[in-house]
Amino acid sequence: MYKNTLIILIAIIILLGVGFYYTNQSLQLERQKRKEAEQANVRLIMDSIRRQKGFTEAVKHELELLSKQFEAIEPDVTSKIAKAIQLIEINQTENAIEDLAVVMENLLEDYYKKDNAFVSWIKKMNKRADLHHLLTYCNKDKKINEVELQFFLGVKTIRNKEDHTLNQKLDDYLNATGLIVGIGAIVKIASFWKQKKQLELVA
Numbered sequence: 001m002y003k004n005t006l007i008i009l010i011a012i013i014i015l016l017g018v019g020f021y022y023t024n025q026s027l028q029l030e031r032q033k034r035k036e037a038e039q040a041n042v043r044l045i046m047d048s049i050r051r052q053k054g055f056t057e058a059v060k061h062e063l064e065l066l067s068k069q070f071e072a073i074e075p076d077v078t079s080k081i082a083k084a085i086q087l088i089e090i091n092q093t094e095n096a097i098e099d100l101a102v103v104m105e106n107l108l109e110d111y112y113k114k115d116n117a118f119v120s121w122i123k124k125m126n127k128r129a130d131l132h133h134l135l136t137y138c139n140k141d142k143k144i145n146e147v148e149l150q151f152f153l154g155v156k157t158i159r160n161k162e163d164h165t166l167n168q169k170l171d172d173y174l175n176a177t178g179l180i181v182g183i184g185a186i187v188k189i190a191s192f193w194k195q196k197k198q199l200e201l202v203a
Contacts, residue, residue, distance in 0.1 A: 059179050060085050066186060073197055077103055081186075093175040094158065100182030101131060101159035104152065107189045108134035111196060117141075131156045143192055152185045154178070 067081035080103050087096035109129060112118040118129075118137055127133050132153065139149040158170070158178050170178070 056088055059183070060088055062183050063088075066183065066190075069190065069194075073194070073201075074107075077106065080106075088179075093179065094170055097155060097175070097178040097182055098159045100179070100186060101155050104155065104182070104185050104189055105131040105134060107186070107193045108138060111189070111193045112137065131159070138189075144188060148185075148188065151181045155182045155185060 063081050063085050067078045067085075070077040070081070080099050084096040084099040084103075087093070087099065108131070112129070112134065118141075121137055121140075122129050122133060125133070135144070135149055135152050135156065138144050139146060144152065155178055158174075
C-alpha cells in the first residue's frame, strides 16, 4: 500500500515537472516570438523613414519657418536653428537635435529668469536651472502638459547623450522623432515666450 502510494506520488511529481518544463518552454517561445515581432516592426518603421526622401526637406522647411519667427526679436535663436539645418544637410542629425534642445533651454531660461515663483522653487529644490528642471517647472506652471513633458525630456536625453558620447548614432526612427519633437517643443515654448517678450517690449 505504502509502495503504491509512493509510486503514485513520484509519478505525479514527474508529471508536474514535465508539465512545468513544457509550460516554461512555451512561455519562452512566446516571449521570443513577441520580441522578434517587435524587432520586425522597428525595422519596418526604419525602412519607411529611409524611403521618405522628402522627410529631411520637410523638417528643414519647418525649421526655416521657425527661424524667421525669431529674426526680429531673438537673432541668437535664428542662428542656432540655422546651424541645426546645416547639420541635417550633412547628416549629423544627433547634433541638430542637440542644438534644438539648446534653443528650448535658452527660451525657457529667458522666460523664467525674472519669475519669482520659479526662482523660489529652484532655490528650494536646491537644483540648477537646467533643461530638465526648466521643463519640470514648465509642466508645474501648466505651460506644457504631462505628455509634452515626457516627449520634451526625450529631446533632453538625446542632448545629454550627445554631450557625453563620441560619434553617437541613433536609429533613424529615433532621429526622426527627436527632430519632430524638438521642433514641436520650440513652437510650444515660443508661443508663451513671444507673448511675454511682446509685453516687455510694450512696457
